[in-house]
Amino acid sequence: MLDQFDPLLDPTFATGDRDRLIARLRDIVPLRGLITQIEGMRVYETDGLAAYRGLPSVVVLPETTAQVSAVLKVCAELGTPVVARGAGTGLSGGALPFPGSVLLSLARFNRILAIDPDARTARVQPGVRNLAISEATAAHGLFYAPDPSSQIACSIGGNVAENAGGVHCLKYGLTVHNIQRLEIVTIAGEVLEIGGDALDAPGYDLLALLTGSEGLLGVITEVTVKLLPTPVHAQVLLAAFPEVTHAGDAVAEIIGAGIIPAGLEMMDHLALNAAESHVHAGYPIDAAAILLCEIDGAAEDVEADLVRVGEICRRAGASEVRWARDETERRRFWAGRKGAFPAMGRMAPDYYCIDGTIPRRRLAEVLTEITQLSERYGLPVANVFHAGDGNLHPLILYDAALPGQMEAAEALGGKILELCVAVGGTITGEHGVGREKINQMCVQFTQAEIETFAALKAAFDPAGLLNPGKAIPTLARCAEFGGMHVHEGQLTFPDLERL
Amino acid sequence: MTPAQRSEAPDAEITDALAEQVRAASAEHRGLRIVGGDTKGWYGRGTDGERLEVSAHRGVIDYDPCELVVTARAGTPLAQIEALLAANSQTLAFEPPSFGPASTIGGVVAAGLTGPARPFAGAARDHLLGVRVLDGRGRALRFGGTVFKNVAGFDAFRLMCGAMGTLGVILDVSIRVTPAPAESRTLTFDLDWPASQTMLTRILRKPYPVDGAFHDGAQLHLRLSGPADGVRAAEREFGGLAGDPRAWRAVRDMNLPLFGAPRIWRLSVPQTARLGDLTGPAVFDWAGSQCWVATDAPAETMRRLATTAGGHATLFRGAGPDEEVFAPLPIQLLDLHKRLKAVFDPAGVFNPGRLYEGL
DSSP, rough: TSSSOOOOTTTTOOOOHHHHHHHHHHHHGGGGGOOOOOHHHGGGSOOOOOOOOOOOOOOOOOOOOOOOHHHHHHHHHHOOOOEEEESOOOOSTOOOOOOOOEEETTTTTEEEEETTTEEEEEOOTSSSSSSHHHHHHHHTTTEOOOOOOTTTOOBBBHHHHHOOOTTTTEEEEHHHHGGEEEEEOOOOOOOOEEEEEESSSSSSSSHHTTTTTSSSOOEEEEEEEEEEESSSSEEEEEEEEEHHHHHHHHHHHHHHOOOOOOOEEEEHHHHHHHHHHHHOOOOTOOOOOEEEEEEESHHHHHHHHHHHHHHHHTTTSSSSEESSHHHHHHHHHHHHHTHHHHHHTTTEEEEEOOOOOOGGGHHHHHHHHHHHHHHTTTTTTTEEEGGTTTTTEEEEETEEEEEEETHHHHHHHHHHHHHHHHHHHHHHHSSSTTTTTTHHHHHHHHHHHHHHHHHHHHHHHHOOOBBSSSSSHHHHHHHHGGGEEETTEEESSSSSSOO | OHHHHHHHSBBBOOOOHHHHHHHHHHHHTTTTTEEESOOOSSSSSSOSSSSOOOOTTTOOEEGGGTTTTEEEETTSBBHHHHHHHHTTEEEEOOOOOSSSTTHHHHHHHHHTOTTTHHHHHHHHHEEEEEEEETTTTEEEEEEEOSSSOSSSSHHHHHHHSSSTTTOOEEEEEEOOEEHHHHHHEEEEOOOOOHHHHHHHHHHHHTTTEEEEEEEEEOOOOEEESSSSHHHHHHHHOOEEEEEHHHHHHHTTTOOSSGSSSSEEEEOOOTTTTOOOOOOOOOOEEGTEEEEEEEEEEEEEOOOOOOOOHTEEEEEOOOOOOOOOSSSSHHHHHHHHHHHHHHHTTTOOBBSSSSSSSSS
């Protein structure tokens, strides 16, 4: 299991003096901001990828940027690794504690500092929940667009660290498109302003580099997000299909027709049935797949576009097309979709969520291949995905109590990701590489590219203390794992010895 | 080679030849001046070095309208890509400025300039999905990809956008494309800038289909684009006079009278900023967040004006040989820039000094 860090394949650090570390941290944060007992640290041993567990050396909860800076300086001085953590909802093990590390929780950074309705921005601390921003700005008729399914719980700092997406990013973009300024603290304790209050900043685009950097480059202590005016009208259409591939064809047709839906989501039979029994959204449970297509804008335009979408779906073979009758039903349609992951808990004791993106035109063949892989590994796979942007979320159902099933799920997940790369896509669309997909990075990138990523990290963090063992694999790991993989006709890492 | 000849050149993949030239330059620590269509040579600080011609590395590699992405070699003329997209009712939503028919898509990404739709549709970097670049060792590296949602690895591809060629030679780019709006209307209002700014701040808080707003010194030009009903409803509500849609191309490509001045400053500021005395005639684009000023005022005056307003100033056109073009960086950020430069270009051969001295 990948929650075990391997001294041969992952970064290693000299074992530090824990008592000394605790004494130094005690000088920085208040008593309530330091957890050193194992029982207290259990809360932090895993994130949204619950299969991976580990304990840090200590947990620290600073309350000010100055405290974060002081904590990082101490860690740099003592050579102690640091794992930053937001709300702990991430699905790739990005906040999994590294052995001997300081787990740095930003939970106390939970204030909205300023809302400027005229400039349409909000300045918030990283621990503020994603949905809390839209709730706080709703009175001004504004909202924060990226809406990961976990938005009720996930924090904006974590969203920035992962470049989180959501069901509405086809139209409104990812986190990187919706923020304009960060305050970060480097491992040396320097406080840097990245981006600014204008639409751009001089020099290299560090704002983009920091977004999605998974806690490897710096610790985010403040975020300025862009807000958008709430659309006047939004309506969602549900189309049911007797064949999954017909739903895939409809997606390509909708996009090809020049329509940009606010959201375009697909669920297959297994997923929609799980969601239906969990949320009672009113989904047609006999369908092989359903599409949810939301259009927002002026009322007449929404109606006109949805009529076109309905016609496209029927032509593609939909057995049923219906519009949400009212706002309550619209919300229920989406509640089913957003609740699809938790609903899986009713289908199997455990599930493993995959996050590849593929070009839309390869959808049908990828789904067929996933079905075959599912049969080969003997584990059911439910498919939920952001169809509009080709971001798949196959959910592998397994039972960790049965010997070998967890390993089989991990192996099947790896195969699906490699399939995504093979058709020209990527191993992660929005959940991040984290710990989970560290091996598949070696499939997607060449040795020279991995070296460049490592050098970029070193430009911020020369000792490699920030979130080690995540996001960017060591060359040794790629030599071990990438040995079986051939990239563009060549071994991915030809000049490294195989372990 | 004249621009006309250039646009008739056949598609070609010359990565190996470019890589050879880069390796030779790196081995001897010789500077290279990367050139695409050579239409923006005046932008940025001066840089010496042997010309590295990318314009022969050209051709669209992949374009499927249903995927909403185009992948092309860096030397592909921007005009060729725009024509291809237009034939499929699609556009580059960030409206890259063009300063001549030879302008290449690689140059568009390297300069990172964005037209009037910037506050509404995003910048060049927002639409970039991936690049293939040559680093200083002559290695072809691929960052990002061809899909919109992709968070594997650092966004090194976005770093190339606006880096003015100082981090690598862009070989291929993948850019997200957007369906052309069903309807587009240009309205003009006889308002001065302060009144225009007040009006814009009010309407931008509502979900009107605005995708352009600039003030040419005399009038406010407002563009409404999107599905027909929303556009027509906003048009009825706003009033104003029917404007000339060619105005958008003029402000995008800096073809307004103000841009004839020898020295042009670009102030990038918050849209709601109330700027003080600008010391010269001004055009306000991006709904006020990009302000062009023709002035001979001292650099420190202009830079202070911008920073006081919460932004930064660029001496966009007319900088003297030793003058800084881009806003000076705080020392910690400049040091970080130097370390990032060294990651891609350890021998310092790519467009040395074009962005900042020492980069």
